[in-house]
Amino acid sequence: MINIERQVDVMDSFFPQYDLAGRIQHTKLDTGMSPSVRMSRVEDNASPDFKQVMSGLVENLNTELNAPDNLLKDVMSGSSNVDIHDVMTAMAKSEISINVATQITGKVIQAYDKVMQIQV
Numbered sequence: 001m002i003n004i005e006r007q008v009d010v011m012d013s014f015f016p017q018y019d020l021a022g023r024i025q026h027t028k029l030d031t032g033m034s035p036s037v038r039m040s041r042v043e044d045n046a047s048p049d050f051k052q053v054m055s056g057l058v059e060n061l062n063t064e065l066n067a068p069d070n071l072l073k074d075v076m077s078g079s080s081n082v083d084i085h086d087v088m089t090a091m092a093k094s095e096i097s098i099n100v101a102t103q104i105t106g107k108v109i110q111a112y113d114k115v116m117q118i119q120v
Contacts, residue, residue: 057101064097 048056068090074082 057104061097061101064094068094 068087071082071087071090075084075087
């Protein structure tokens with residue numbers, strides 16, 4: 001017959017013991033309050049509307065698209081503080097921005113179509 005204490009020791013050697021409670025990272029939401037207190041309104045009352053958000057995204061897209069051209073002009077004029085790698089990085093960022101803007105536009109149009117299909 002196998003001794004139960006020996007069997008427990010053998011099992012402990014196979015499975016590492018972790019202090020899971022000590023490894024949990026606490027966040028700002030973990031304040032010790034009850035969940036009902038934390039589940040109050042999350043967004044600010046003065047949050048921007050859809051038009052402001054979209055216009056801000058378009059302005060940021062415009063600056064991202066103009067950045068490679070401006071850097072390329074600096075490189076061609078012989079500026080020593082701009083490298084061709086900076087131009088290539090700016091071009092990659094602008095390409096990603098175009099892809100994201102295209103995806104966002106498609107999702108907004110899909111959402112609009114779904115809202116228009118709702119029968120009242």
